[in-house]
Amino acid sequence: MSATGTSRLAALRGSNNEGVLALILVVLVIAMTIVNSDFLSAGTLFAILRSSIVPTVLALGVLIVIISGGIDVSFPAIAIFSAYTTVVLMRGSGIDAGVVLVLVVSLVIGALLGLVNGGLIARFKLPTLIVTLGTQGIFKGILIAYVGSRYIAELPLGMRMFSTQSLLTVPAGGENTSLHVLVVPAIVLCLLVNFLLRNTMFGRGVYAIGNDTEAARRVGFSVMRIQVILYVVAGVLAAFGGVLHVTLTRSANPQDLLGTELDTIAAVVLGGASIFGGRGSVLGTMLGVLLIQVINNSLILMGIPSAWQRTAVGLLLVIGVGVQAISARRSSRRVFAHREVVAPA
Amino acid sequence: MSSEEASGSSGTGDAVPILEARNIVKTYGGVTALHGVTLRLTAGHVHALAGENGCGKSTLIKIISGAERPDSGEIVINGVSHAHMTPKGAIQQGIQVIYQDFSLFPGLTVAENIVLTSAVAEKRTLYSRRQSRPAAQQIVDDLGLSLDLDQEVERLSVADKQLTAICRALINDARVIIMDEPTTALTHSEVQRLFALVSTLRARGVALVFVSHKLEEALQVAQDVTILRNGELIISGPATDFDRRSISHYMTGRDVDESRLVNPPRYDRDPVLSVQDLTLPGAFENISFDLHAGEILGLTGLLGSGRSEIAEALFGVLRAESGRTIVDGKATTIHGIRDAIDAGIGYVPEDRLTQGLFLDKSIADNVIASSLERHRRRGLLDARTIAATITEQFQRLRIKAPNVEAPVRSLSGGNAQRVVLAKWLANGPKILMLNGPTVGVDVGSKEEILTILRAQAAAGMGIIVISDDVPELVSVCNRVLVVQQGRISATYSGDDITPEAIQEGMAA
Ligand SMILES: Nc1ncnc2c1ncn2[C@@H]1O[C@H](COP(=O)(O)OP(=O)(O)OP(=O)(O)O)[C@@H](O)[C@H]1O
Numbered sequence: 001m002s003a004t005g006t007s008r009l010a011a012l013r014g015s016n017n018e019g020v021l022a023l024i025l026v027v028l029v030i031a032m033t034i035v036n037s038d039f040l041s042a043g044t045l046f047a048i049l050r051s052s053i054v055p056t057v058l059a060l061g062v063l064i065v066i067i068s069g070g071i072d073v074s075f076p077a078i079a080i081f082s083a084y085t086t087v088v089l090m091r092g093s094g095i096d097a098g099v100v101l102v103l104v105v106s107l108v109i110g111a112l113l114g115l116v117n118g119g120l121i122a123r124f125k126l127p128t129l130i131v132t133l134g135t136q137g138i139f140k141g142i143l144i145a146y147v148g149s150r151y152i153a154e155l156p157l158g159m160r161m162f163s164t165q166s167l168l169t170v171p172a173g174g175e176n177t178s179l180h181v182l183v184v185p186a187i188v189l190c191l192l193v194n195f196l197l198r199n200t201m202f203g204r205g206v207y208a209i210g211n212d213t214e215a216a217r218r219v220g221f222s223v224m225r226i227q228v229i230l231y232v233v234a235g236v237l238a239a240f241g242g243v244l245h246v247t248l249t250r251s252a253n254p255q256d257l258l259g260t261e262l263d264t265i266a267a268v269v270l271g272g273a274s275i276f277g278g279r280g281s282v283l284g285t286m287l288g289v290l291l292i293q294v295i296n297n298s299l300i301l302m303g304i305p306s307a308w309q310r311t312a313v314g315l316l317l318v319i320g321v322g323v324q325a326i327s328a329r330r331s332s333r334r335v336f337a338h339r340e341v342v343a344p345a
Numbered sequence: 346m347s348s349e350e351a352s353g354s355s356g357t358g359d360a361v362p363i364l365e366a367r368n369i370v371k372t373y374g375g376v377t378a379l380h381g382v383t384l385r386l387t388a389g390h391v392h393a394l395a396g397e398n399g400c401g402k403s404t405l406i407k408i409i410s411g412a413e414r415p416d417s418g419e420i421v422i423n424g425v426s427h428a429h430m431t432p433k434g435a436i437q438q439g440i441q442v443i444y445q446d447f448s449l450f451p452g453l454t455v456a457e458n459i460v461l462t463s464a465v466a467e468k469r470t471l472y473s474r475r476q477s478r479p480a481a482q483q484i485v486d487d488l489g490l491s492l493d494l495d496q497e498v499e500r501l502s503v504a505d506k507q508l509t510a511i512c513r514a515l516i517n518d519a520r521v522i523i524m525d526e527p528t529t530a531l532t533h534s535e536v537q538r539l540f541a542l543v544s545t546l547r548a549r550g551v552a553l554v555f556v557s558h559k560l561e562e563a564l565q566v567a568q569d570v571t572i573l574r575n576g577e578l579i580i581s582g583p584a585t586d587f588d589r590r591s592i593s594h595y596m597t598g599r600d601v602d603e604s605r606l607v608n609p610p611r612y613d614r615d616p617v618l619s620v621q622d623l624t625l626p627g628a629f630e631n632i633s634f635d636l637h638a639g640e641i642l643g644l645t646g647l648l649g650s651g652r653s654e655i656a657e658a659l660f661g662v663l664r665a666e667s668g669r670t671i672v673d674g675k676a677t678t679i680h681g682i683r684d685a686i687d688a689g690i691g692y693v694p695e696d697r698l699t700q701g702l703f704l705d706k707s708i709a710d711n712v713i714a715s716s717l718e719r720h721r722r723r724g725l726l727d728a729r730t731i732a733a734t735i736t737e738q739f740q741r742l743r744i745k746a747p748n749v750e751a752p753v754r755s756l757s758g759g760n761a762q763r764v765v766l767a768k769w770l771a772n773g774p775k776i777l778m779l780n781g782p783t784v785g786v787d788v789g790s791k792e793e794i795l796t797i798l799r800a801q802a803a804a805g806m807g808i809i810v811i812s813d814d815v816p817e818l819v820s821v822c823n824r825v826l827v828v829q830q831g832r833i834s835a836t837y838s839g840d841d842i843t844p845e846a847i848q849e850g851m852a853a
């Protein structure tokens with residue numbers, strides 16, 4: 001029997017096709033290296049990792065929401081709202097705040113904005129896309145109208161001090177190239193969210209709701225509470241992403257991040273999270289983000305106009321969803337075996 | 346939990362009910378689903394709950410488990426009265442339910458599905474996949490099953506899904522276990538193993554509720570019987586006071602006729618369907634038979650014998666490797682469902698509740714879903730004939746719902762079933778295959794559905810009924826083929842079709 005063979009293959013492929021995604025990533029890197037021998041270098045690798053930091057953290061929040069069967073388009077607004085408002089507050093108060101204060105303030109803001117989403121969705125059972133489309137507009141409006149619309153270059157200490165720090169530096173072709181230190185918090189957050197989803201009852205509840213809300217209620221999950229909490233968590237992750245973004249770009253611009261929804265959602269869906277809810281993994285999401293960054297990077301290297309990048313990402317999203325639809329149909333085809341060959345006594 | 350204490354109380358007599366639902370009233374919009382129903386459960390007893398489709402059995406169960414709230418009435422558990430239950434509260438009180446629709450999580454593994462309920466009830470905060478596995482393995486072994494614990498539930502067959510739902514209810518040390526049609530997809534020996542486990546649970550002092558439209562099965566396990574009709578309590582008493590006939594009578598309010606009645610098919614004409622040497626290795630081999638207009642052909646055998654796969658191959662769900670299919674004298678290649686429908690073949694599948702229906706769409710939308718082609722006039726959909734078809738099917742199948750706009754999800758299990766049938770009849774196929782057409786359908790409606798099939802056959806349709814319900818086969822079939830391990834092992838026709846003969850053929 002090839003049963004063990006197929007199951008080993010299945011394990012390699014991963015429950016959300018993570019293996020397939022990793023393979024595509026490798027193939028793409030090899031292809032790019034053949035086209036352009038400069039591609040495979042520490043410099044490119046570090047650049048891709050750096051550009052993946054913010055999208056990864058944002059994608060984690062989106063992942064949780066998508067697993068629960070929802071969709072969130074307000075996270076870029078939450079991210080920039082929290083980070084920008086924090087910068088403004090710190091400047092206004094005259095404190096040159098350290099990391100802890102910056103994080104506490106921005107994450108609390110993110111949590112509150114997430115609470116607005118979660119409250120509306122859980123309490124009134126409204127469609128998540130509509131709610132987050134609405135709150136996205138509201139958050140953006142409040143930010144520009146009441147907090148500020150100015151570009152701010154002077155950041156509090158807690159952000160400034162990490163802006164140009166490197167984790168490691170390697171010599172490459174005469175000059176040094178280095179990996180940004182902020183990959184560390186991104187990886188830590190990945191591990192945390194992975195733990196949250198896989199090893200806590202809250203995480204199981206998120207999957208259960210995404211699979212079948214009524215069934216989740218019937219086994220005793222408090223659907224409302226889980227929904228509220230998960231949007232709060234998504235808000236906190238978005239805020240964290242916002243702070244990382246401001247730190248990396250060394251400036252706070254209230255127009256930033258807005259419009260990056262597509263890239264992030266595409267990364268999560270490519271990473272195997274089901275748009276119908278109930279499926280998805282942190283590993284898949286990380287691979288999805290990397291894939292999109294590699295593709296964007298390759299397109300730039302090949303000198304393809306940036307307008308085409310949007311098209312490429314849109315195309316990837318459609319492919320990702322298409323693959324899900326096809327594999328859903330495929331899996332409903334079954335293997336047959338004579339289940340009961342012995343006659344009943 | 347406290348199994349010692351429970352078995353002690355079961356020994357002292359049957360006086361005190363451990364759970365009593367009193368005067369439960371429940372309405373959905375204008376529909377009254379329950380009209381002051383009372384149900385008393387005794388420790389160590391199996392209580393059979395019977396009634397026609399839509400009489401309120403599942404609704405009563407959902408009220409006891411906290412999935413729904415009653416309009417009035419109370420639930421008394423060990424002397425404590427509750428105005429309503431909550432899902433978590435009910436589970437913590439030791440109430441476990443096998444829901445008619447299973448209520449499983451398709452994207453989670455079998456093991457996770459089995460252990461999740463108790464993990465929630467224990468108010469755990471952390472969860473470990475590895476730690477939860479042994480408990481799941483234990484119950485699977487106790488039931489003597491070969492479920493793959495690491496498989497995602499979505500990939501399971503209907504039967505394995507049902508088994509998973511059963512394991513989930515049994516794993517917890519429950520005091521009350523409610524089974525809403527738990528055996529619809531199980532093989533004979535799986536049912537027997539379940540019943541053996543039920544005996545063990547009874548000895549431990551567990552109170553059980555058993556809902557099944559297979560009346561023999563219900564009478565075999567039950568000590569108490571309660572019968573509902575149209576949301577009202579008709580009678581409740583010890584099982585020894587009832588037999589199949591009296592239960593059907595209380596359920597329907599009339600005598601149900603299950604005797605054999607067949608019309609002669611058009612054997613004088615060429616067959617509408619001729620299958621020759623159809624083979625799909627691993628599923629079935631060298632299947633040959635003819636089906637004539639006006640004929641009802643039974644295809645039986647144990648679950649897993651290959652009987653369903655034959656039908657699926659004829660409908661293009663599976664692709665046979667060799668053999669010929671001749672429809673109306675023309676050799677026809679069926680490589681997909683489209684080919685089958687174009688050739689005039691219809692198929693009512695086994696797993697209706699999930700495969701055949703759009704649950705959130707209306708009855709009307711579902712009825713018309715597969716026959717849009719037929720209702721096109723000059724390229725446009727013809728609203729008038731569509732409306733006529735819907736009304737005709739709705740009335741002919743006597744679907745119990747306020748109107749055709751009601752969503753299918755709000756129907757009782759048996760009524761949802763009729764919608765599937767209506768959908769295929771609306772398409773007016775030449776050949777209709779039905780897999781377990783009356784699984785989960787009450788005795789009265791079963792008679793009605795069989796009458797509809799007879800009428801369709803008399804009007805010239807060729808019908809294949811795949812079923813292991815012997816009385817049903819005897820009642821409608823002109824011929825019966827028995828499938829064993831993928832081959833036709835016996836054929837009965839005319840007066841040779843008797844319950845004894847078929848039973849013997851299946852067991853041979
Ligand atoms: N969510 C709902 N909304 C509206 N009506 C409902 C809902 N659930 C059940 N009903 C109605 O309540 C009645 C009782 O349904 P129930 O499911 O309890 O029947 P049942 O006895 O379990 O039947 P079956 O044997 O077919 O499963 C039916 O008329 C059904 O249409």
Ligand SMILES: [Mg+2]
Pocket residue numbers: 402403404445525757758759
């Ligand atoms: Mg029911």
